[in-house]
Amino acid sequence: MKMLFNLLSLLILLTIAGCDISNIDKSPRGETAVWEKPGADSTEVGKALLECGMPHLNYLEDVNRKLSNNAIATIYACMVQAGFRKKSGGPYWCYNYKDLPICQPGAVIPQRSVERRLNSPFCKQHPEQYECYL
Numbered sequence: 001m002k003m004l005f006n007l008l009s010l011l012i013l014l015t016i017a018g019c020d021i022s023n024i025d026k027s028p029r030g031e032t033a034v035w036e037k038p039g040a041d042s043t044e045v046g047k048a049l050l051e052c053g054m055p056h057l058n059y060l061e062d063v064n065r066k067l068s069n070n071a072i073a074t075i076y077a078c079m080v081q082a083g084f085r086k087k088s089g090g091p092y093w094c095y096n097y098k099d100l101p102i103c104q105p106g107a108v109i110p111q112r113s114v115e116r117r118l119n120s121p122f123c124k125q126h127p128e129q130y131e132c133y134l
Contacts, residue, residue: 030058037084045084046131051112052078056122057131063121069093074102077109 031054032045040048046057052075055063067075073093079085080092094103101107114134117123123132 030060031064032057034087035079035084036087037082040084043130046129047117048079048082048084048112049075050117050120050122050131051114052082053110053116054122055120056125058122061121069097070100070102073097073100074110077102078112081109082112 031049032042035045035049037045037048049057053071054075055061055067058064076086076093094100097103102109118132118134123129126132
């Protein structure tokens with residue numbers, strides 16, 4: 001009886017946390033879930049993030065967590081320049097962090113790069129993912 005209670009408790013906890021059984025083996029939705037562009041699906045969003053310099057699509061990965069504020073702001077600026085926007089809206093990085101190098105007048109915002117995407121840590125680890133196809 002105690003075992004059944006524990007299993008039911010775990011199932012309820014996972015359901016409340018948003019982890020139903022069908023998604024238990026899947027990684028978190030990551031960065032692709034927070035960006036949008038009319039006509040772009042999640043694969044296109046993922047490609048754009050990697051092309052703008054995001055090392056991995058899972059925000060929990062160490063390579064993403066070690067990014068500097070300037071690197072994150074640069075990726076953000078590249079995405080906005082490419083026509084994407086955060087679903088949550090602003091404010092933009094340079095609104096809050098005016099002293100970052102990418103926020104200075106005359107700073108060059110990098111363009112999307114297919115080479116950067118294909119050589120990203122994400123595509124090195126997961127070449128089978130659609131975001132990593134040429």
